[in-house]
Amino acid sequence: MARLSSRKQDALDLAWILLVLGLSFAVMHFTYEMREKWPGVQPAPSDSAALFYGFGDRQFSYRNVGIILQNAGDTGGRTTNFKDYDYGIIEDWLKLSEKLDFSANYVPSLAAYYFGSAKDPEQVRHLLDYLARVGNDSKNERWRWLAQAVYLARFQVKDQQKALDLANQLAALDGPDMPTWTKIMPAYVNKAKGDKKEARDLLLLTIADPKFHLEQAEINQNCWYINENLREEGDALDQNEVFTSFCADYLKSEQQTQKSAVMK
């Protein structure tokens, strides 16, 4: 093969570079819109295999499982509707995270506020038992996850019996920082179920029980709730000793309000 002059060789090299650059642009042009298809939430690994996510470190594995759940289906400019998630598999991932770290709030918050915002009640149902388990703990305000489970069961899933079971679990928890509303949560759910007597009885018991140390404003609020929402024919509340004595203030102010309304 004849040897080319230096200038011709440079020109030939440049031509090759331009040709390959052109090919590179062509490949980019055809692949630009191509995206990897999201295969859906992948099955959760066993808890032993999950340690690979954190290179043997359980806590880092937990954080990585959390970030996998948080970003599932929403990476690379892609967004995925909740209806396209398999919540059965999400539940498996949630159970896995429980085994890696039971005390953290990262994954419970994703379950309660992120995955819990799905519109399909059957999907949300998958989250209830997980939230109930992690929330069955009076330490570090973790009972809030159980309260969130009650909310989801009551308003999203609309399974009042499930909501009542969870509310009873919440009320049975004994923590120093648990507010009174956690103790009377079953009353609200019972009202939604249509069981007004149960709701009334629980609220009156709570008002009368000195261990709750209710302030007058809280007693008045409960009296108002009973009076406005839980009255029914033959309830005999006017003869009820707890109602008449503890709600005397509220009833008096209510009578005055009615009187002034009539005067006007």
Added chain:
Amino acid sequence: MISFPLWRYILMAVTRDRVIQLLIVMMLLGVSASIFLGSTATIEKHQFAVAAAATILRILSVLGLVTFICFFIRRAFDSREIDYLLATPLTRHRLLFSISAAFITVALILSVVIALVILVLSRHLTQGWMIWSLSVFVELSITCMIALFFSVALKSATVSVICSLGYYSLARMMGAMIGILSTKLEQGKTVHEAVSWITKTLSLVTPRFDLMAQSAWLVYGDGAGVQLWILPAQFIVFCALFFFCAAFDLRRSQF
């Protein structure tokens, strides 16, 4: 038993190769990456950053130490430094012991740097932090001895680095592998039985790094589930094991 001039010479080599300085820069980048990763979490961003930094800093240190040790030892063999040192009254055991002591000193310096960086990041001086820092030192020391053994036994620095890192990964994952074996999902199959036997045999000579340096101790500050006797026990057993293996190999080498 330690030859202090040799110990000081190796520490000078560490300074000359700017190992510590480079690792400190890498650690700063690692911490930045951890803070960024933590910021992507919806809540508990700080805990995420601490867990990520703990893992990233440890891995960076292992990469730095293993690379330095393997290339340093091979270079010492190739440039006849080892021959020269053995021509002095130093015995082979004393030579190796001094080199080991120097590498463990480097591991100690790196552990202190990592512990301080994590302390600044986590902002809590807890019992968990102290146990974690101690276990990082033990892990880095054993890793130094693994790298020393492979670099003495193998002729290529690159192969030594790959083998050391492979063995380190195996040590970190050994707990997970034993866990998978104990689930017995595939029990009865010949392949499973063979793999199970190989893994169990390997676990006899593999340190359990998964029991050490758990970032949960940093996040919760209490060192829950740790059995402190494991740290000195693993340090003594595995440092000695790899030291004697390296010594056995060095003694058989012809110069």
